[in-house]
Amino acid sequence: MARSTAFQAIAGIVLAFCSVARASPDQTLCNTIKLKLGNGTVEATDGIYEALSTENWSQTVWAKPACIIQPSNTKELTYVVSTVVGQKAKFAVRSGGHSVVKGAANIDGGVLIDMARFDSVEYDANKKVATVGSGLRWKEVYTALDPYNVTVVGGRVLEVGVGGLVLGGEFDSPIISAMLNEPLTSAIGGLSYLADLYGLVCDNVVNFEVVTAKGTVVNASATSHPDLFWALKGGANNFGIVTKFTLKAYDIHDAWGGVRVYSLDALPALFDAMYEYQSVANKDPYANIMLQAFPTNASIGAILNVVYLKPEEEPEAFAPFRNITPLADLTKLQTLTELMLAAPVPELTRVNWFSSSFATDKQLFGEVADILTKAPELEELANLTAGSLAFGWQPISSSAVLAGHSSGGNPLGLQPVNQTWLVLDVGWWKPEDDELAHNYTLSMINKIDDASKSSGNYVDYIFMNDAAADQPVIEHYGQENVAKLKATAQKYDPDQVFQNLASGGFKLP
Numbered sequence: 001m002a003r004s005t006a007f008q009a010i011a012g013i014v015l016a017f018c019s020v021a022r023a024s025p026d027q028t029l030c031n032t033i034k035l036k037l038g039n040g041t042v043e044a045t046d047g048i049y050e051a052l053s054t055e056n057w058s059q060t061v062w063a064k065p066a067c068i069i070q071p072s073n074t075k076e077l078t079y080v081v082s083t084v085v086g087q088k089a090k091f092a093v094r095s096g097g098h099s100v101v102k103g104a105a106n107i108d109g110g111v112l113i114d115m116a117r118f119d120s121v122e123y124d125a126n127k128k129v130a131t132v133g134s135g136l137r138w139k140e141v142y143t144a145l146d147p148y149n150v151t152v153v154g155g156r157v158l159e160v161g162v163g164g165l166v167l168g169g170e171f172d173s174p175i176i177s178a179m180l181n182e183p184l185t186s187a188i189g190g191l192s193y194l195a196d197l198y199g200l201v202c203d204n205v206v207n208f209e210v211v212t213a214k215g216t217v218v219n220a221s222a223t224s225h226p227d228l229f230w231a232l233k234g235g236a237n238n239f240g241i242v243t244k245f246t247l248k249a250y251d252i253h254d255a256w257g258g259v260r261v262y263s264l265d266a267l268p269a270l271f272d273a274m275y276e277y278q279s280v281a282n283k284d285p286y287a288n289i290m291l292q293a294f295p296t297n298a299s300i301g302a303i304l305n306v307v308y309l310k311p312e313e314e315p316e317a318f319a320p321f322r323n324i325t326p327l328a329d330l331t332k333l334q335t336l337t338e339l340m341l342a343a344p345v346p347e348l349t350r351v352n353w354f355s356s357s358f359a360t361d362k363q364l365f366g367e368v369a370d371i372l373t374k375a376p377e378l379e380e381l382a383n384l385t386a387g388s389l390a391f392g393w394q395p396i397s398s399s400a401v402l403a404g405h406s407s408g409g410n411p412l413g414l415q416p417v418n419q420t421w422l423v424l425d426v427g428w429w430k431p432e433d434d435e436l437a438h439n440y441t442l443s444m445i446n447k448i449d450d451a452s453k454s455s456g457n458y459v460d461y462i463f464m465n466d467a468a469a470d471q472p473v474i475e476h477y478g479q480e481n482v483a484k485l486k487a488t489a490q491k492y493d494p495d496q497v498f499q500n501l502a503s504g505g506f507k508l509p
Contacts (some may be wrong), residue, residue, distance in 0.1 A: 096161020
């Protein structure tokens, strides 16, 4: 019996050795980290692996990492980064997972670092700031701040992750939901309703807590590592992993607004009203508006989202739209959080989008409207299985850009002019239609860019949160800003870890 037991023990050791010998470098790395973190590492054989590996919003970016690591604190994250980088393993970082850019927040093979456990919200009433974990969703941030009757400049769709949106890698744009008969949404774009007052989301960060490629923790602010502070305000995942954002908080709680639904026949009148709304000399910074329409689905039509950041009904800022009768009017007095709760992220299959920017010009608005409603690509998209297209017309006022400048600036290279950030969202079901859906939508966005360039109203900026993977977002920040971003990356990531090992997303050119 003793001899048999000894033989079994030796056989077990041999089998274990052979198993390790057969393990891939990624699996060996995952095993090493699991020994240190325990339940913070999920491997392919674990029961929750399938759910976590397919948590990303669009199936086009689902992937199979060797393991999914969920560090609970900065100490664990620095260990993970040091270990992964030391083994020169590929990795990706996920906050909410709503980017449609392949590799930005998931990875085939390699290691997926899931920030879900960085989920704290701390409000400092004296300093009027909120420090929030990068693994949170915006719903969790706003509801935590509601008892204090304050809010922050953040995303307008509550299920989107904090980290990706602030840094520019995740979207805030589920307007396709209505194309698939989901609940009507109330917002698109990665902007905040507070942008005209206080600038973009990134402009309202006062401190980034960052784990660098060397596994060290850096706090970047206007006075500490100011070069990194500037670069992170639009520089995406090119410099480190942000664990916490400290955001300015504002006394805004009660609001008025909601959605108004129109038929597609109302689009010409809505575009005229939009031009009037965007052309005023002194735009009311408390007023926000968004036009979205579904030219491949007349049964849904057009949706106008209106928001006023004060509890005042029918403010004068929205006067250009008063004579256009909606099919349904869901506007009312409510809290800002309640208003944003009307924009759930739907369950979709395959999604992509493209972004374009142009200045306010009545003739150009007409040309773009014709492309959006009459382009032959619309019929081609509708012929795909469940193929649908929506557009979002997003007014950006000069005050939003100037507010960013007054907060220390950012790398985006924005000009302080009234402009529109347009997004085309396309949805479909089958993987074999991926290329067709991409090409038809790209063709439409190219036509829109050509029209704005011909009229002299092209704005040389591509909004990262609404951009397709092959749109050269960072190149459009301007040569000087790109050079500064590269210099900052060289300083904090001299081995180009976040260019080569974390290669997904929008990289420095």
